[in-house]
Amino acid sequence: MSVSLLFEPAPDAVYGFPNARQLARVDSPHQRIEVWDTPQLGRLFTLDGQPMTSAGDEFIYHECMTHPAALAHPAPRAALVLGGGDGGAAKQLLRYASIERIVVAELDDEVVRLTREHLPDVHGGAFEDPRVELVIGDAAKYVARCVAQHAALAPGEMPMPCDLFDLVVFDLTPPDSPAAGLYTPAFFADLKRILAPQAALSLHLGSPYFHAARVTALLANLQQAFAIVRPLAAYVPLYGSLWMMAIASDTLDPASLAEPELAARLVQRGLHGLRFYDAALHAALFAAPHAVRDKLGRFLKPSP
Structure with missing residues (x-):
């Protein structure tokens, strides 16, 4: 029916x-x-x-949540996806030959099972790739275990490079859900302890029209934790609105990358067949419309 x-x-x-x-x-x-x-x-x-x-537009969201940050990094090796049980973020990150390890920390194994069965175009078989490690359980507890392991290192002992993450993707339910604790300054501080020196995280913020208060609060929390915070936005039909995301880092600034450099990196890294993101679109993702700047002005760089 x-x-x-x-x-x-x-x-x-x-x-x-x-x-x-x-x-x-x-x-x-x-x-x-x-x-x-x-x-x-x-x-x-x-x-x-x-x-x-959705199978019909997931590429918009997942390409924006992964490639602007990954292309800003010189050569990402390890990535952590918080949530992401549909496999869409992992599928995009697997496009990078430099990637050696992707950890997908998904709370609910039923999400993985159902999307594996019903949404094959979204995951593209990502969980079958040996570089992907699926961890079922609370993502916050997974991060806490990683932090504890690092804290147990002897003085002067450095973690292996693969034990630090170059990229983190918050592919979680929104902050008004059980995932609320992962959008806090305290969690960002924990997360920074397992980030490599050149690292970036990306997360979705919500609609500036429907969730302006939430978006501003999340941007404020990110700016407390990271030196560089760059909001970006794309219209996602499934979400019924322009949808805001952000990339945060202490060292990488994806908004500063010019189109020729991005085009060269896309070729060098063999990123063919993307359905939404490309070098020409990149700057537009970081350029907010007037209506959005009116709502979130103090968090957004003014237009030239």
Whole structure:
């Protein structure tokens, strides 16, 4: 039976997709997971009624969450994906020949199982790659274990390079969910203890129209923890809005990369076949519209 699949991004807003058909539902110990088929975006899944990933537009979100940060890095070797049980972020990071290890720390094994079965175009078999390590459990506890291991090193003893992460992708549910504790200054401080000297993290912030207060709070927390914070945005149909993300680092500034340099890096790193991101689009991702600058002005660099 077909139904209208509706989402409420804010108390006074609603959007959705008519003629949707439910393919699967699981009430796991952590959340309600539903897989839907829609005429507009193909198959998608939701967590507790909130949209997560669709086959029809996941490349927009996942390419923006990975490539601007990864291309700013000289040669990323190790990446940590917090959440990411659909495999979309890992699939993009596997494009880099320099990548030796990707840890996907996903809370719910049912998310992995259902998306593996129903959304093969999203993960592209990423979990079958030997460079990908899937860790089921609380991502905050995984980071805490890594921090404890580093703290146990003898004085002067350095962790192996693969024990530090060059890239971190927050592919989590929003801050108004059980993942709230991972968006805090305290967690960012813990995370920095397992970052390599040249490292960057990317995370999604929300819609500047539906979640302005949340976006500003997250940017403020990031700016407390990192020297460089660069917001970027792209329209994601599944989320019904312009969707803001950010890249944070103490050393890397993705917004400073010029188009010729980016084009050269894309070729050098063999990044062919991307469906949304390219060198020409890069600067536009970091250029906020007037309406967004009005809402978030003190966090955004003014336009020239």
